[in-house]
Amino acid sequence: MIDRTYTGDVTPEMDGETVAIAGHVHELRDLGGLVFVIVRDREGLLQAVFKEDREPALFEDAEDLGAEDVVRIEGEVTESGQAPGGVELVPESLELIDEADAPLPLEISKDVEADLSTRLDNRGIDLRQPEVKAIFTLKSVLMDAMEDWFEREGFVDVDTPLISKGGAEGGAELFPVVYYEEEAFLSQSPQLYKQILMASGFDKIYETGTAFRAEDFATSRHVSEIAMFDVELAYIEDHDDVMDVQEESLRYALEQVAEHAEHELDELGVDLTVPDEDFPRITFDEALDILEDEFGHFPDDPTDLDTKGEKLLGEYFEEQGHPAFFVVGYPDEKFYYMQNVEGDDIASRKFDLIYKGQELSSGGQRQHDVDAMREMMQAEGVDESNFEFYLDALSYGTPPHGGYGLGIDRLVQQVCDLDNIKEAILFPRDPNRLAP
Numbered sequence: 001m002i003d004r005t006y007t008g009d010v011t012p013e014m015d016g017e018t019v020a021i022a023g024h025v026h027e028l029r030d031l032g033g034l035v036f037v038i039v040r041d042r043e044g045l046l047q048a049v050f051k052e053d054r055e056p057a058l059f060e061d062a063e064d065l066g067a068e069d070v071v072r073i074e075g076e077v078t079e080s081g082q083a084p085g086g087v088e089l090v091p092e093s094l095e096l097i098d099e100a101d102a103p104l105p106l107e108i109s110k111d112v113e114a115d116l117s118t119r120l121d122n123r124g125i126d127l128r129q130p131e132v133k134a135i136f137t138l139k140s141v142l143m144d145a146m147e148d149w150f151e152r153e154g155f156v157d158v159d160t161p162l163i164s165k166g167g168a169e170g171g172a173e174l175f176p177v178v179y180y181e182e183e184a185f186l187s188q189s190p191q192l193y194k195q196i197l198m199a200s201g202f203d204k205i206y207e208t209g210t211a212f213r214a215e216d217f218a219t220s221r222h223v224s225e226i227a228m229f230d231v232e233l234a235y236i237e238d239h240d241d242v243m244d245v246q247e248e249s250l251r252y253a254l255e256q257v258a259e260h261a262e263h264e265l266d267e268l269g270v271d272l273t274v275p276d277e278d279f280p281r282i283t284f285d286e287a288l289d290i291l292e293d294e295f296g297h298f299p300d301d302p303t304d305l306d307t308k309g310e311k312l313l314g315e316y317f318e319e320q321g322h323p324a325f326f327v328v329g330y331p332d333e334k335f336y337y338m339q340n341v342e343g344d345d346i347a348s349r350k351f352d353l354i355y356k357g358q359e360l361s362s363g364g365q366r367q368h369d370v371d372a373m374r375e376m377m378q379a380e381g382v383d384e385s386n387f388e389f390y391l392d393a394l395s396y397g398t399p400p401h402g403g404y405g406l407g408i409d410r411l412v413q414q415v416c417d418l419d420n421i422k423e424a425i426l427f428p429r430d431p432n433r434l435a436p
């Protein structure tokens, strides 16, 4: 490895030591006789000060540098009140590792806001910006913490197929793939496999996977390729057990972000509130009542909350100190795998978690009685032949179970207060974007 120290590890206390840093030239300031070269690496920025009368040969090389060249600079750490971060390098050597073409398609060091589409067209360059990179370092902390929680609680990390015979959600938003001589599709959700694994006796599983949905539209919260965190657990009493898991794991992951991603939160200007109180759990009917009474709002589809409804409910609960809450008992009939229990005062045991005014996950207690599920499929006109492998697997003894699917990209979007979900994805896919 090339010998180097991350800029973030160079502190004023190291005054007098010699270190080498390597990275991109973030900014060059030529003041005549004096050149400031600000180097950017993964951890931050550090300036090296080249003086014509102190190191004339190096000064000439520094003057020839261009924005985004890759360099390695060795020098003496010098405490300086004027330098950003209180420290700078007095250079002893300068190596040009790779020269960057000019002009750049996007400005990186200047405060010039490019529109999202231009940024995504040039994502490799866009990702060089510290505040953009911070989203993904934060995401790494967040998802490590999430997985940690599930490992500690004894959940098994599984992988289910990404190519399948049909959809799991009964919808038509499937991407077809050429699979030898057969018709096949990219996976819409690991739903059916999660449930089969409950019948197989795995008890508690989680999967960090990918789901594909050919939804033919562009919103700020939908993409075609989704990072999905799926959970399923067996021997539950009811859907509250599933919500408990979701609530505790999310709280833990947010705590870890607050503790270990302080630098990234700062970079993004996000003041993260970790909800310490229980997440409110309201019924779907209560949600409609709040919308009507407090805001005079009626969703167009009376069986679902619309984007505006979620946003308004988000504001309502945020004002009471609750950034996250559950809505329980959706009367949405396409969910043939959701429990619908006689005697319940809710329409189904399906819930959504809403975080900062946006749906983050859907889940619930599942129907584990295969006959009841067949009836429901027939009533809804779902072609059972596509589901035989699943119905068959569940018919040989299945414990009560439930779970949820959490959209990781939406979670990152909400934690980082991003306007568009695509900002939370390194290389997002939507109906109009297949590259880069």
Ligand code: ATP
Pocket (backbone or CB within 6 Å): 217, 219, 222, 304, 305, 306, 307, 308, 359, 362
């Ligand atoms: P799920 O499908 O499980 O509900 P989801 O997050 O995709 O998950 P939807 O219910 O599809 O959520 O959508 C929630 C809201 O998002 C809708 O009520 C609607 O307001 C908005 N929405 C969904 N599809 C579109 C669309 N094609 N165009 C604009 N807004 C949409």
Ligand code: AMO
Pocket (backbone or CB within 6 Å): 169, 188, 189, 190, 191, 213, 215, 221, 222, 223, 224, 226, 228, 230, 231, 359, 360, 361, 362, 363, 364, 403, 404, 405, 406, 407, 408, 409, 410, 421
């Ligand atoms: P659902 O269809 O609600 O449920 O998806 C779960 C979560 O995934 C995210 N999501 C999306 N994110 C970005 N773009 C999209 N096009 C998109 N579609 C969904 C949302 C959503 O809440 N099988 C069930 C889960 C379960 O019950 O276990 C399912 O897939 O955050």
